[in-house]
Amino acid sequence: MTGWDVMDIVQIVGIGIISTILIILLRQSNKAEFALLVSAITGMIIFSMVIDKMRYVIETLSSLARNVNMEFTYFSTILKIIGIAYIVEFGAQISRDAGENAIASKIELGGKVIMMVLAMPIILALLDLIMKVLP
Amino acid sequence: MVMDIIVFLKDWVKSIAIIFVLISIIEIAIPNGNLKKYINMFMGFLIIIVIITPFVNIIDSNYNIEKDIFKNIVKGIETREVYNNEILQTQEKQIKNLYVSKIKKDILEAIGELMHHDVSRLDVSIYEDEANFGSIQHVEIVLKEKKNESINEDKSINVVNIEEITIEKSAEKAKDNLLQDIEQIMGILNDKYNVSKDKITVYLNTMGEGEHSGKNNK
Numbered sequence: 001m002t003g004w005d006v007m008d009i010v011q012i013v014g015i016g017i018i019s020t021i022l023i024i025l026l027r028q029s030n031k032a033e034f035a036l037l038v039s040a041i042t043g044m045i046i047f048s049m050v051i052d053k054m055r056y057v058i059e060t061l062s063s064l065a066r067n068v069n070m071e072f073t074y075f076s077t078i079l080k081i082i083g084i085a086y087i088v089e090f091g092a093q094i095s096r097d098a099g100e101n102a103i104a105s106k107i108e109l110g111g112k113v114i115m116m117v118l119a120m121p122i123i124l125a126l127l128d129l130i131m132k133v134l135p
Numbered sequence: 136m137v138m139d140i141i142v143f144l145k146d147w148v149k150s151i152a153i154i155f156v157l158i159s160i161i162e163i164a165i166p167n168g169n170l171k172k173y174i175n176m177f178m179g180f181l182i183i184i185v186i187i188t189p190f191v192n193i194i195d196s197n198y199n200i201e202k203d204i205f206k207n208i209v210k211g212i213e214t215r216e217v218y219n220n221e222i223l224q225t226q227e228k229q230i231k232n233l234y235v236s237k238i239k240k241d242i243l244e245a246i247g248e249l250m251h252h253d254v255s256r257l258d259v260s261i262y263e264d265e266a267n268f269g270s271i272q273h274v275e276i277v278l279k280e281k282k283n284e285s286i287n288e289d290k291s292i293n294v295v296n297i298e299e300i301t302i303e304k305s306a307e308k309a310k311d312n313l314l315q316d317i318e319q320i321m322g323i324l325n326d327k328y329n330v331s332k333d334k335i336t337v338y339l340n341t342m343g344e345g346e347h348s349g350k351n352n353k
Contacts, residue, residue, distance in 0.1 A: 081174055133194070
């Protein structure tokens with residue numbers, strides 16, 4: 001298991017370095033549009049390599065949360081929010097790399113709004129809880 | 136009584152410990168970008184909830200925060216469904232249009248070849264109220280005379296050569312043909328779709344006069 005993980009990180013770093021060199025070469029030969037493409041594809045490949053491991057971590061965490069009888073709604077909401085954060089970061093960084101800061105911040109705005117929507121039930125429930133505690 | 140307090144404190148401390156372990160794992164997992172502070176705010180709420188909940192349970196033992204959250208989630212879904220209504224309406228409209236066009240095609244096939252006329256236009260309206268949704272409300276058919284038929288008549292005019300009588304004759308014949316065709320259409324519609332005669336309107340689009348389409352028979 002551990003050896004396999006070490007090989008994985010070597011793969012990931014290797015893909016990253018190779019694509020970085022490729023991008024530098026493309027930029028020098030005045031082909032910036034391909035550079036963006038290469039960076040997006042590299043991001044996707046690394047993402048898909050890691051996402052398997054991520055599933056293992058999440059399964060462990062959720063079984064832990066179930067064992068101690070923690071309210072499951074919190075946990076699933078946290079996981080959703082983390083997922084949104086990852087996806088938004090991915091998109092925003094690609095746009096930022098391409099020099100489109102405006103679009104990157106719009107993507108982040110979308111992520112923020114959706115996170116707020118997810119968090120809203122819990123915020124309302126919290127307020128209700130506080131009102132109940134007060135005599 | 137003392138045991139109760141001990142169990143209560145034990146559960147409380149346990150849930151606090153678990154939530155902090157989970158949060159520290161999540162802290163590692165979240166990407167470090169602009170969104171980090173929002174996730175932190177959210178987790179702050181969670182800590183407050185976990186700390187407060189046991190005390191609420193002492194006051195009101197039936198209280199279940201998860202039920203509350205669920206209720207709020209359901210409320211959110213309901214408001215979202217209101218927005219979806221618009222989409223549903225357009226979808227319903229499309230389905231209705233499709234249904235009507237299918238009926239039209241079906242009727243055209245059922246009528247098939249008439250003896251003396253072609254169907255130039257066919258309008259079908261359906262009921263939209265709950266009770267008999269989808270059944271045919273009204274059928275409107277516009278007929279026009281068959282071309283080759285009129286050519287034949289022209290020929291016959293040429294042959295007979297007595298104009299006054301032939302015109303009268305052909306007009307009478309045309310009327311007869313029309314009545315025959317209308318009878319056929321009504322019979323088919325009545326048999327197949329159970330549409331009574333007063334729900335069917337037939338117009339004749341007279342040849343050569345273009346726009347003018349007088350109501351000929353009902």
